[in-house]
Amino acid sequence: MTKYLVLISMVLSIGSYFLVIKGETEIYPFFHFKLYSQPKGNKMEAREFRVYEIIGRDTLRHSVESIRSFDKDAxxxxxxxxxxxxxxxxxKAENMKRLAVFLNYLYPNHGKMMVVQEIYNQFELEKDQTHFTKTVLIDDLF
Known part of the structure; x- marks a missing residue:
């Protein structure tokens, strides 16, 4: 029974994908959901916090990678x-310390760090990977 539900879910997701590309509404309500890892719903706008490192007069965006202690979702x-x-x-003081310990663990040889909020539309980002807005939220790390 489960394999049939998975198959139906895949067919409905593929159908929804093509309908959304054409500008129609989706037929499958869970198309935009990562139900168990990141339930964001169908807002068409994603907001995520990212870690950037300041190197001279430039910034380096650290990618989210799974390591032994943390998977991407954690x-x-x-x-x-x-x-x-x-x-x-x-x-605030305690959470700044927690964030500092976390970043020191993940990036032991880092320079000055900051936390940035990125806002983007998933479909527009697929067409143009530079189409998102960034807002610096915490820039006084280290």
């Missing part, structure tokens, strides 16, 4: 949670 959830707590002044 990385993103931790960064999202601690950044939101810092922005809401919820135990």
């Amino acid at each position: 990385y993103m959830y931790f960064l999202d949670g601690v950044t939101n707590d810092i922005l809401c002044n919820k135990d």
